[in-house]
Amino acid sequence: MTSPLLDELNAEQRAAAEAVRGPVCILAGAGSGKTRTITYRIAHQVGEGVAAPDEVLAVTFTDRAARELRARLHGLGLERPVRAATFHAAAWAQLRYFWDRAFPDRPRPEVLASKLSLLVPVAKRLRVEGRDLAAEIEWAKARRLTPATYAEGLAGRVPPLPAAQMAEVYAGYEREKVERGLVDYDDMITLTTTMLGQDPAIAEEVRERYRVFTVDEFQDVNPAQHALLEAWLGERDDLCVVGDDDQTIYSFTGASARFLLSFAERHPGARTVTLTENYRSTAQVLRLASSVLAPGRAGPPKRLRATVADGPEPVLAACEDDDDELARLVAGIRRLLAEGVPAGEIAVAYRINSQSEPVEAALSAAEIPYAVRGDEGFFARPEIRQALALLREAAGAPPRRDGPPPPEGTTPAAPRQADREVERVLREGLSWHPRREPSGGVARDRWRNLGALLDAAAREVRAEPATTLADLVAIFERRAADGQATADPDGAVTLLTLHKAKGLEFDAVFLLAVEEGLLPISHAKDDDEAIAEERRLLYVGVTRARRHLQLSWAAARPSRSGRMTNRRRSRFLDGLVDDAPARGRKRGGRGGASRGASPRLPGAANGAPPRDEALADALRDWRRERATRDGVPAYVVFPDRTLDELSRHRPTSAAELAAIPGLGPTRLERYGAELLEVLAG
Numbered sequence: 001m002t003s004p005l006l007d008e009l010n011a012e013q014r015a016a017a018e019a020v021r022g023p024v025c026i027l028a029g030a031g032s033g034k035t036r037t038i039t040y041r042i043a044h045q046v047g048e049g050v051a052a053p054d055e056v057l058a059v060t061f062t063d064r065a066a067r068e069l070r071a072r073l074h075g076l077g078l079e080r081p082v083r084a085a086t087f088h089a090a091a092w093a094q095l096r097y098f099w100d101r102a103f104p105d106r107p108r109p110e111v112l113a114s115k116l117s118l119l120v121p122v123a124k125r126l127r128v129e130g131r132d133l134a135a136e137i138e139w140a141k142a143r144r145l146t147p148a149t150y151a152e153g154l155a156g157r158v159p160p161l162p163a164a165q166m167a168e169v170y171a172g173y174e175r176e177k178v179e180r181g182l183v184d185y186d187d188m189i190t191l192t193t194t195m196l197g198q199d200p201a202i203a204e205e206v207r208e209r210y211r212v213f214t215v216d217e218f219q220d221v222n223p224a225q226h227a228l229l230e231a232w233l234g235e236r237d238d239l240c241v242v243g244d245d246d247q248t249i250y251s252f253t254g255a256s257a258r259f260l261l262s263f264a265e266r267h268p269g270a271r272t273v274t275l276t277e278n279y280r281s282t283a284q285v286l287r288l289a290s291s292v293l294a295p296g297r298a299g300p301p302k303r304l305r306a307t308v309a310d311g312p313e314p315v316l317a318a319c320e321d322d323d324d325e326l327a328r329l330v331a332g333i334r335r336l337l338a339e340g341v342p343a344g345e346i347a348v349a350y351r352i353n354s355q356s357e358p359v360e361a362a363l364s365a366a367e368i369p370y371a372v373r374g375d376e377g378f379f380a381r382p383e384i385r386q387a388l389a390l391l392r393e394a395a396g397a398p399p400r401r402d403g404p405p406p407p408e409g410t411t412p413a414a415p416r417q418a419d420r421e422v423e424r425v426l427r428e429g430l431s432w433h434p435r436r437e438p439s440g441g442v443a444r445d446r447w448r449n450l451g452a453l454l455d456a457a458a459r460e461v462r463a464e465p466a467t468t469l470a471d472l473v474a475i476f477e478r479r480a481a482d483g484q485a486t487a488d489p490d491g492a493v494t495l496l497t498l499h500k501a502k503g504l505e506f507d508a509v510f511l512l513a514v515e516e517g518l519l520p521i522s523h524a525k526d527d528d529e530a531i532a533e534e535r536r537l538l539y540v541g542v543t544r545a546r547r548h549l550q551l552s553w554a555a556a557r558p559s560r561s562g563r564m565t566n567r568r569r570s571r572f573l574d575g576l577v578d579d580a581p582a583r584g585r586k587r588g589g590r591g592g593a594s595r596g597a598s599p600r601l602p603g604a605a606n607g608a609p610p611r612d613e614a615l616a617d618a619l620r621d622w623r624r625e626r627a628t629r630d631g632v633p634a635y636v637v638f639p640d641r642t643l644d645e646l647s648r649h650r651p652t653s654a655a656e657l658a659a660i661p662g663l664g665p666t667r668l669e670r671y672g673a674e675l676l677e678v679l680a681g
Contacts, residue, residue, distance in 0.1 A: 010277050012275045017041040018044065021238060022237050023237045023270040024273070025272045026240065026272075027244065027260075029246070029278060030244065030247065030540075031280030032276065034275065043073060046078060053081060057083050058083065062086065069216075107181055119169075122169055126161065126169075133160060136170075136440075140170060144190070150163070151163040160438075160439055192228055192231075193224070193231050207236070223256070224254070243260045246536055247536060250499075278304040279308070280505055280546055283310055285549050311548070314549040317550060318555065318577065319666070320666055320667065328552060333366075333368055343368070347509045347544065350511075351537075353448070354448035355513060356377070356378050359495055363493060370493045371495065372495045373504075374497075379476060381449055383450055387430060392473050419472075463634045463639065463640050508548035514569065515568060519538055535572050553567065612647045612650065616647035619675075623638065638663065645660045646660060654668065
């Protein structure tokens with residue numbers, strides 16, 4: 001007899017919950033209520049007498065998800081608790097219980113809290129990041145690679161050290177761990193699998209205890225976890241898995257959707273149920289998500305249907321440059337706040353951590369509270385704190401001059417610009433080089449963050465060329481203090497990477513820099529699998545939005561040399577917007593779209609006219625006042641290079657303004673009338 005409890009489910013969810021005997025595969029699209037479905041299914045299994053609560057093992061990927069599942073089951077009236085735990089927690093409990101029987105010649109181990117305690121000395125000697133060595137060992141163990149098989153399993157992967165040397169580090173780490181009587185978190189998985197495979201009596205006890213299994217987020221299972229799951233099951237098939245191959249974005253940890261997509265092949269007779277009713281996003285958001293994902297799909301289609309009311313169409317914003325993108329972001333957030341959307345329901349997402357810096361600067365200037373999720377604010381990151389300490393020390397020293405001391409009787413060379421001083425400190429003090437991107441993920445993040453610090457310095461200098469190194473240090477320290485003061489995440493806009501957005505949802509989402517080189521990321525290159533995962537990453541970002549969504553990209557961004565470089569809209573948006581903005585500006589031009597033939601500027605025929613310093617001062621004063629009024633940094637109004645062009649050419653009409661680099665259609669509409677008044681005055 002069917003439980004009335006299931007009346008609360010939709011038809012698809014109910015079909016999954018009523019399939020109380022395995023094998024069952026639930027393909028759950030974004031926002032389709034997968035946790036609700038498996039909760040009701042487990043409760044129904046217990047109610048139908050398929051298994052007692054303590055005979056159920058529900059496996060999740062985070063402790064938070066396990067707690068949520070237990071709480072929901074309790075809310076459904078289960079008097080006895082179901083075991084809900086991560087792979088690691090369940091494996092470690094079994095390993096501790098059976099250790100003396102399974103490994104009689106080895107004393108019970110202690111858990112190694114962090115691999116770094118063993119790897120940092122090696123990393124220092126080899127001049128690599130210890131966290132990259134740890135990540136590489138975790139990558140190998142997730143794929144069941146030993147030190148002996150590590151090199152042959154790389155398959156084109158670029159490790160932080162040459163393969164043979166990395167294998168030696170891996171072997172040494174394993175030896176030292178055993179000598180000290182330690183196990184790491186990866187060992188919890190592999191040793192439990194070994195124990196169950198080598199001791200049939202122990203395996204039978206475990207299988208007698210746990211008769212039915214449910215695994216959440218099955219698309220994130222790696223080979224080591226899958227081997228443990230098969231060891232738990234033995235010859236049985238009472239297994240329910242739930243996942244979404246469209247949200248496979250953690251391949252760098254070893255996760256693979258192939259276990260989800262091949263479930264029916266591995267388990268003949270398996271029942272597959274697809275959840276397609278979306279309870280999160282509007283139809284407008286889901287249409288865009290489907291369009292983004294469709295060209296790269298590999299698995300069976302999941303056409304999500306919205307169950308909530310319609311909302312506004314997503315905004316696809318082709319911005320003139322990075323400053324224009326930040327101005328649109330600030331304006332968009334302010335509009336939502338004015339409409340009553342809580343700050344805690346607004347998210348700004350980007351591809352890599354270092355992209356948070358200009359966003360933090362813009363929101364701080366606009367006095368919009370923000371919180372960086374899953375990470376410290378930019379100026380609290382270890383390498384940035386270290387760089388600030390070195391800059392503080394350098395700012396207290398006499399200004400450094402280029403080259404050797406000039407001969408007597410000659411004029412000394414001008415001091416370096418402040419941003420060049422920052423670059424010198426980063427190079428000399430932290431061995432940073434603008435064109436030498438390291439291979440390790442942690443080292444790459446560190447390199448990018450230091451590059452973002454240099455970019456921040458260059459922005460300040462472009463906005464105010466007289467800025468000194470001491471001025472920069474004061475600006476950065478003030479921003480660091482502002483970031484630390486933003487403490488209430490519920491009352492703050494959330495800043496986060498796309499990877500950290502997984503599992504979350506917001507009323508409004510802004511996705512920044514949807515551009516080639518960032519999304520897809522540059523190191524994905526032409527690897528089809530990597531590009532497909534980057535596409536899924538964008539899909540995950542889009543489907544975090546309930547109602548409001550904006551995707552933006554810039555036609556130009558400054559390089560480390562200070563020159564503006566063309567940017568190209570992401571290929572993932574091909575077919576969704578006109579092609580013109582995707583190609584960026586023509587060399588020598590500005591803005592996101594072609595403006596046709598530009599009128600000739602006054603004085604252009606005979607080269608650039610001299611700068612009118614009085615006008616430059618007036619423009620700078622107006623820019624400062626307008627930036628204060630808008631609550632944005634001065635460079636967002638327009639950069640210093642545009643100020644220079646205005647003060648040289650003195651345009652007198654909207655047509656002449658349009659020919660000034662840095663004044664595209666958006667800025668003309670926003671500032672044109674006021675600029676002409678300043679220029680006329």
